[in-house]
Amino acid sequence: MTSTATLERPLDAEALITDMGHRARAAAAVLAQTPTATKAAALKAAARALRAAEADILTANAGDVARGEANGLSSAMIDRLKLDPKRLEGVAAGLESVAGLPDPVGQVIDETTRPNGLLLQRVRVPLGVVGIIYESRPNVTADAGALSMMAGNACILRGGSEAIDTSRAIHACLTAGLREAGLPEDAIQLVPITDRAAVGAMLRAQGLIDIIVPRGGKSLVARVQEEARVPVLAHLDGLCHSYVDKAADPAKAQALVVNAKMRRTGICGATETLLIDRAFADPKPILSALIDAGCELRGTEEVRALDARIHPVAANDWDTEYLDAILSVALVDGVDDAMAHIAAHGSHHTDAIITEDQPTADHFLTGVDSAIVMHNASTQFADGGEFGLGAEIGISTGRMHARGPVALEGLTTYKWLVRGTGQTRP
Amino acid sequence: MTSTATLERPLDAEALITDMGHRARAAAAVLAQTPTATKAAALKAAARALRAAEADILTANAGDVARGEANGLSSAMIDRLKLDPKRLEGVAAGLESVAGLPDPVGQVIDETTRPNGLLLQRVRVPLGVVGIIYESRPNVTADAGALSMMAGNACILRGGSEAIDTSRAIHACLTAGLREAGLPEDAIQLVPITDRAAVGAMLRAQGLIDIIVPRGGKSLVARVQEEARVPVLAHLDGLCHSYVDKAADPAKAQALVVNAKMRRTGICGATETLLIDRAFADPKPILSALIDAGCELRGTEEVRALDARIHPVAANDWDTEYLDAILSVALVDGVDDAMAHIAAHGSHHTDAIITEDQPTADHFLTGVDSAIVMHNASTQFADGGEFGLGAEIGISTGRMHARGPVALEGLTTYKWLVRGTGQTRP
Numbered sequence: 004m005t006s007t008a009t010l011e012r013p014l015d016a017e018a019l020i021t022d023m024g025h026r027a028r029a030a031a032a033v034l035a036q037t038p039t040a041t042k043a044a045a046l047k048a049a050a051r052a053l054r055a056a057e058a059d060i061l062t063a064n065a066g067d068v069a070r071g072e073a074n075g076l077s078s079a080m081i082d083r084l085k086l087d088p089k090r091l092e093g094v095a096a097g098l099e100s101v102a103g104l105p106d107p108v109g110q111v112i113d114e115t116t117r118p119n120g121l122l123l124q125r126v127r128v129p130l131g132v133v134g135i136i137y138e139s140r141p142n143v144t145a146d147a148g149a150l151s152m153m154a155g156n157a158c159i160l161r162g163g164s165e166a167i168d169t170s171r172a173i174h175a176c177l178t179a180g181l182r183e184a185g186l187p188e189d190a191i192q193l194v195p196i197t198d199r200a201a202v203g204a205m206l207r208a209q210g211l212i213d214i215i216v217p218r219g220g221k222s223l224v225a226r227v228q229e230e231a232r233v234p235v236l237a238h239l240d241g242l243c244h245s246y247v248d249k250a251a252d253p254a255k256a257q258a259l260v261v262n263a264k265m266r267r268t269g270i271c272g273a274t275e276t277l278l279i280d281r282a283f284a285d286p287k288p289i290l291s292a293l294i295d296a297g298c299e300l301r302g303t304e305e306v307r308a309l310d311a312r313i314h315p316v317a318a319n320d321w322d323t324e325y326l327d328a329i330l331s332v333a334l335v336d337g338v339d340d341a342m343a344h345i346a347a348h349g350s351h352h353t354d355a356i357i358t359e360d361q362p363t364a365d366h367f368l369t370g371v372d373s374a375i376v377m378h379n380a381s382t383q384f385a386d387g388g389e390f391g392l393g394a395e396i397g398i399s400t401g402r403m404h405a406r407g408p409v410a411l412e413g414l415t416t417y418k419w420l421v422r423g424t425g426q427t428r429p
Numbered sequence: 430m431t432s433t434a435t436l437e438r439p440l441d442a443e444a445l446i447t448d449m450g451h452r453a454r455a456a457a458a459v460l461a462q463t464p465t466a467t468k469a470a471a472l473k474a475a476a477r478a479l480r481a482a483e484a485d486i487l488t489a490n491a492g493d494v495a496r497g498e499a500n501g502l503s504s505a506m507i508d509r510l511k512l513d514p515k516r517l518e519g520v521a522a523g524l525e526s527v528a529g530l531p532d533p534v535g536q537v538i539d540e541t542t543r544p545n546g547l548l549l550q551r552v553r554v555p556l557g558v559v560g561i562i563y564e565s566r567p568n569v570t571a572d573a574g575a576l577s578m579m580a581g582n583a584c585i586l587r588g589g590s591e592a593i594d595t596s597r598a599i600h601a602c603l604t605a606g607l608r609e610a611g612l613p614e615d616a617i618q619l620v621p622i623t624d625r626a627a628v629g630a631m632l633r634a635q636g637l638i639d640i641i642v643p644r645g646g647k648s649l650v651a652r653v654q655e656e657a658r659v660p661v662l663a664h665l666d667g668l669c670h671s672y673v674d675k676a677a678d679p680a681k682a683q684a685l686v687v688n689a690k691m692r693r694t695g696i697c698g699a700t701e702t703l704l705i706d707r708a709f710a711d712p713k714p715i716l717s718a719l720i721d722a723g724c725e726l727r728g729t730e731e732v733r734a735l736d737a738r739i740h741p742v743a744a745n746d747w748d749t750e751y752l753d754a755i756l757s758v759a760l761v762d763g764v765d766d767a768m769a770h771i772a773a774h775g776s777h778h779t780d781a782i783i784t785e786d787q788p789t790a791d792h793f794l795t796g797v798d799s800a801i802v803m804h805n806a807s808t809q810f811a812d813g814g815e816f817g818l819g820a821e822i823g824i825s826t827g828r829m830h831a832r833g834p835v836a837l838e839g840l841t842t843y844k845w846l847v848r849g850t851g852q853t854r855p
Contacts, residue, residue, distance in 0.1 A: 032772070032798070035798070036795065036796065115817055117815070117816075117817055121806055121810065123816060123817070128798070130828055130829075131798075131828060209654075213828050213829070214828075214829060228635075228658075229658075232654075232655075234660065234827070234829045252851070255851040258851065258853055259851060259853060262853035262854060263853075266853070266854055346458070355847075364848075368846050368848075369462065370462065372458070372461070372554070372557075372844075373844065374844055374845060375844065375845045375847060376844060376845070376846055376847070377846075377847040377848075377849065378846075378847065378848050378849060379848075379849040379850055379851050379852075380547055380847050380848075380849030380851075380852050381852065381853045381854050383853075383854040384547065384847060384849075384852070384854050389543070389854065390543075390549060390845070391541060391543055391549070401660070402556055402557060402639050402640075402842045403556075403639070403640060403660045403829060403830045403842065404829045404830040406842050406843055406844060406845075407844070407845045408845075416828045416829065416832050417832055418798075418799065418800055418801065418802060418832060418833070419800060419801045419802070419816070419832075419833045419834075420794050420802055420803075420804075421801060421802070421803040421804065421806050421810060422790075422794075422803075422804050422805075422806075423803065423804060423805040423806030423810075424805055425678070425681040425684065425685060425805050425806075426805070426806050426807065426810070427684055427685060427688035427689075427692070427807045427809075428688060428692055428807050428809040428810050428815065
């Protein structure tokens, strides 16, 4: 996956990342004490710089796109890579939006006074240094850099070689924003080489990088999880289910299922498996609506008996995140059977029940062990923006630290402040 | 480190841990839905079983101690290993205390209604399966098992070979408690072999074990951090500092420093380095009081000039957690110099400032990047019990998930519940 944009000089990736890490640590110490307004000013200045540099960025992007086409990138990858004035304005507006988010740093999570008079407070503080490893979406350079910085962290961005010239051009605007606000440029660093050894060095940079956020396909996330010595905030599969209970409203169920599958098929919150209660009145209109909307259905024999256009389902379909207009369909015996299917095949991302029966809904909400569990809502709402977080650096499917959509708060930790008046411990 | 207690049959550690992990996952699914009262009843029943089994446990413990002495364990290790009726009663009382703690599971952390009417709630849920790897303290079997279970988790306990017979006897009481409360015995499992390969298998048990908590010395924690593929809640060094500012009250400073160092020298919250402002009126009485209390002081030349009994300090002393009656002492130029020393040599555990000047204290509290930062209090307060958490499974010096003393809340995560009325995403 090297490209003509790869620097050719024999730079030692380990030494490079160590140096960047030390500089990031120093910048993080400054950022941790930086007032909200200064961080916001840096992002607003970066947005202005982005707009002013539109021509340069689009030229750089055209070069990346041309190289990608010459290298035979898929049309989906080219689409992710490609910027136009509208998309670039979206990136700039995104920076301004992050600048307007409430700053979690300094928030008192809770406080308590002990019988001996000690006042204990848990206060939010930045995580420190965030390492972000991503692929061909150049907007991640701006989004991830902005979120990390607004939460008081320094970050080290390692973008994919496919988008490296675009990433450099966008990164220059972020740096200009930092400079204009009087903040250290080392607060947002872009790894200057696209050598894969740089990824390995980041994954091993314990003590210099506090958390790694991988943004990309399964092979990237798998490599990160296998090699990382630094904690990882990982987004794995989004194998989401929608379950239509016997007590579902048929019209609502049809609208929800079609939206959950077909609104956008390539996002992680898209439903991949439809479970229908055998006691539900009539599944046929739902299946028909899906097929009419362009979805390929794969079902068990009893599902296929409902509509001749349904293809047979294979055993591994239940464990496949299609990210496409394909849906596996099974009939189940009520909510517990649905929950057992989800426990066996789900990816702990987002799962939904459609029912008008509140106790059944509560049973599902409590019992399904996923980052997001929904009642009478489309799984496509699994998104930081839709959750009111203003943005997201990813959707965590792990259980540690942060779960579900992660924005500013997920990029912080806390410390305990203990305020005494001379107390010694007996 | 094998002992006569090691099972000799050729059990495949990987297969064993995989089987235990699957059984733990199944138990965790039950525990996640178990009401607080049932979990508490299991712990109270376990406490009764412990008291009833006192003779058997002490006999098992005497065997462990005799074997340890024959194997040449240090007197400190023998002391950690040894139980007597009073210590055993403490273990039983500890179970009852955990049974009385507020249950974090089901707590609504926050909720918000979106403009489209979706109600979002973040609700605390158990982490899942906790793996605890510890050494010779047999009470960890009870403490860690109880905390994990009360937070709704299943756990897999891997105790050291030195204490294995004691751990088995205590574990039998926990199992009896689970049985009496109608809970699955697999909720608290003890690894039946002391083969070190079992540790390796636990560290690699991704998907079966959700978090590893190492409880033990540096070599154990280092191995865990090096090998673990499962997230780790680690307690590293407690290289704690007390800083005496120029505006410190001399009598308060003396009492705090002597307590912070000498109350118990072997705990992680003990101060290991004393920093004194060069502008502080008279450090001599503090140094003298420490020496009179039996502490060996190691100081720079200017410190040694204050008292002839002070030994020279070596460069690596500043980075040494003595866990003994030894203290490094340096003079510094005010609070910023002290903070720079702590940033260079601290372990992000607990650091304290002693001053009557509030702005200086706030500057220190904000600027020191440690899990616990104190003002006018003894660093020996760094303890879950002293923080009102009722217990602790450890003190986390990492930045992810939980920081500082970790009790029930740190053994939970959260999920997002989304309650809708048929909303589709535009």
